[in-house]
Amino acid sequence: MTRQPLVGGNWKMNLNAASGQSLAAGVAQGLESIHGHCDVVLFPPFPYLLTIAEQCGSAQLGGQDVSQHQQGAHTSEVSGDMLVDCGCTTALVGHSERRQNLGETNEMASNKVHAALDAGLRVLLCVGETLEARQAGHTREVVLEQLAGSLQGINSQVWDRIDLAYEPVWAIGTGQTAGPEQAQEVHAILRTEVESRYDARSAGRTRILYGGSVKPSNTAELMACGDVDGVLVGGASLEAESFLDIVRAVART
Ligand code: PGA
Numbered sequence: 001m002t003r004q005p006l007v008g009g010n011w012k013m014n015l016n017a018a019s020g021q022s023l024a025a026g027v028a029q030g031l032e033s034i035h036g037h038c039d040v041v042l043f044p045p046f047p048y049l050l051t052i053a054e055q056c057g058s059a060q061l062g063g064q065d066v067s068q069h070q071q072g073a074h075t076s077e078v079s080g081d082m083l084v085d086c087g088c089t090t091a092l093v094g095h096s097e098r099r100q101n102l103g104e105t106n107e108m109a110s111n112k113v114h115a116a117l118d119a120g121l122r123v124l125l126c127v128g129e130t131l132e133a134r135q136a137g138h139t140r141e142v143v144l145e146q147l148a149g150s151l152q153g154i155n156s157q158v159w160d161r162i163d164l165a166y167e168p169v170w171a172i173g174t175g176q177t178a179g180p181e182q183a184q185e186v187h188a189i190l191r192t193e194v195e196s197r198y199d200a201r202s203a204g205r206t207r208i209l210y211g212g213s214v215k216p217s218n219t220a221e222l223m224a225c226g227d228v229d230g231v232l233v234g235g236a237s238l239e240a241e242s243f244l245d246i247v248r249a250v251a252r253t
Contacts, residue, residue, distance in 0.1 A: 003207050005223070005250045006039045006163060006230035008124060009237030010064065010092065010211075013045055020048045021055050026240030028057025034244070036251030038230075041090050041124070042237075046078055053087035062090035062124065065098060068111035070118075080119025091116035094126045094150050096169045106149025113150060113162070122161045124232070125150055126211070127190070131170035139168075140189055147193060156198040163207040164190055165232045171212025173234060180221045180228075183210045187227035216245035223253040 015023060024042060031040060040059040044052045053061055063086075067077035083091060093116065094109035109125070116123045127146040129139045143166065154162070166186050171178050178186075187208045195203035210222050211232030222228050230250060236242045 003205065003229045004037055004039055005253065006041065006124075006207050006209060007243075007247050007250050008041045008043060008062070008092070008165070008209065008211075008230070008232040009059075009243055010043045010095070010232060010234050011045060011237060012064070012097070012234060014238055015045070015048075017048060017051065020044055021051055023238065023240055024052045024055035024059070027059055027243055028055060030240060030244035031058050031247065034248055034251050036248075038247055038251040040247055043090075043092055049083070049086035049088065060089040061087050062092055063088050063121075064092050064095070066091035066093065066112050066116045066119075066121070068108060068115050070115065080116045080121055083116075083121060084119050088121060090122045090124055092124050092126065094146065096126060096128050096167055096172060100130075100169065106146055107152070109146075109150035110152040110154075113154060117154075117158050117161055122163065124163045124165055124209070126165045126167050126232070128167040128169050128172075128212070134168065134170065139186060143186060143190065144193055147190065148197075151197075156202055159194075159198055159202050160205065163209065163230075164194075165209040165211050166190060167211035167232060173213070175213050177213040177215075177218050177222075178210065180225050183222055184225035184227055187225065191227050214246060216242055216249060219246045219249035220253070223250055 041062045043062045063083040093112045098104040127143045129142040207229040209230040214231040
């Protein structure tokens with residue numbers, strides 16, 4: 001089963017209006033000359049979504065988060081409908097920086113998955129273990145618990161609109177990438193779990209991205225793993241050329 005690879009650029013809370021626009025314009029221009037099949041989604045900070053929507057060319061746009069709620073008295077939150085209004089196709093859900101620093105639980109992530117899907121968005125759901133969990137041999141247990149907890153009540157009909165990202169917490173922003181074998185091992189665990197939750201067809205179609213210190217120099221070896229279908233990039237997505245080099249490496253696979 002061939003899966004269209006996906007590259008996400010998670011800008012996190014970086015850049016400003018001017019540098020964000022020029023990054024998006026640089027990425028858009030570079031994408032014009034990249035031949036090969038690869039979906040690209042940029043995740044800028046919320047305030048810049050509307051302007052970046054005009055600059056991002058063939059790249060899609062995503063929200064770094066989405067509210068669990070549809071509307072109402074939820075100060076500072078951004079709903080799925082608002083993301084759609086701003087031109088987003090996708091919402092990132094359950095990023096470890098939200099789980100760890102802002103107390104986001106699996107239940108909240110699950111509500112967000114539902115809210116995003118209800119608004120017509122795709123979801124990129126992140127899971128990943130801490131260094132302590134890995135060292136204690138609990139990686140499998142942790143990612144499966146996050147997966148099950150974040151997908152409560154999600155049936156096979158909507159599964160087609162969900163992509164997964166395995167992002168080991170110890171590899172995010174640390175320069176320490178999971179080796180291809182480590183990534184492949186967890187990706188295979190996730191795919192097998194999708195098969196047992198849904199069916200072989202759904203598992204075969206699910207894109208599972210790797211994230212955590214992805215750079216141009218380690219993208220090809222990660223993409224060579226059978227169950228790695230793309231990458232979610234933080235730091236290296238903040239500069240057009242390094243991000244485009246990653247997209248090129250992915251599009252060549
Ligand atoms: P990083 O971040 O590439 O800077 O490690 C990845 C992410 O958090 O999505």
